[in-house]
Amino acid sequence: MAGSGDEVKLLGAWPSPFVLRVQIALELKGVSYEYLEQEIWENKSELLLKSNPVYKKVPVLIHKDRPICESAIILQYIDEVWAGTGPSLLPSDPYDRAIAHFWAGYIDDKVCYS
Template sequence: MANRVILLDVECSMFGMRARLALAEKGIQYERKEENLADKSPLLLEMNPVHKKIPVLIHDGKPICESLVVVQYIDEVWKDKSPAFLPSDPYGRAKARFWADFIDKKVYDAGRRIWSTKGEDRETAKKDMMDALKLVEVELGDDTYFGGDNFGFLDIALITFCSWFHAYEVFGNFSFEDHCPKLIAWAKRCMEKESVSKSLADPNKVCESLLLLGKNYGGVDQ
């Protein structure tokens, strides 16, 4: 079927949530297929033979992989549908891409270490997380969204991590609101958007999943 859109996804993945949110913002109808990463489907292995990861957007039979690439693809292919995710000027687009890459490198890595380690390593991960998010707060400034008055690319890149914040707090015994109140206020504004609230996973479900993973990684205190 021409223009058929399929998303290979995992409910609690912040990267899968990005694709769901981008599709919701553009109002694109699609078929969602939940993947089991412990037993990957033949379709996932066929569509993403390089990394074998989700999300994979399949548009008219052609796969698009990596979440930030998927979000940009959705923005470009359905450019006639509002809103536009990236700024119109090259510098604004470059900044948005820079900070999205920063989030994937610094915030994701620190979060992974919060739930998969203990003791001093976990304390270091918490500090790294706060240091990274405070820099992101500076980039937000006093704007409503990272795109100013418009919810856009960098908002999509970061808001899905907020579904994981509760789990990080449980593992690390700290509060994001105490350290990054401006960022939490931004997250609450984002969650008022129906596209966001319906695309993000339940934080409690994320926490339950991470508790199981944490036991395997040795990151859960016995």
């Protein structure tokens, strides 16, 4: 479990498969987090705009007051920061990890809508 000094927040929105991906990863790793539902179409929060000023979208993981954006990047971050906790999210072999990244990117581009 994340310690009390490891404040973790997830900015998300219920219809996003990208947010769900991050929620599953946090649950698998056993990381405690605060979920903050965001309005993604209108009236975006100041926290979201400050945390993701480039794309202004969810998900955003905030760990120790530092935002991490984009679900694939967030998954890699979770896997590395909480490496000794829960199962690995990505394969340890570089080739297998590259293949996993390829298929995740393919699904993001061809199957999911942002």
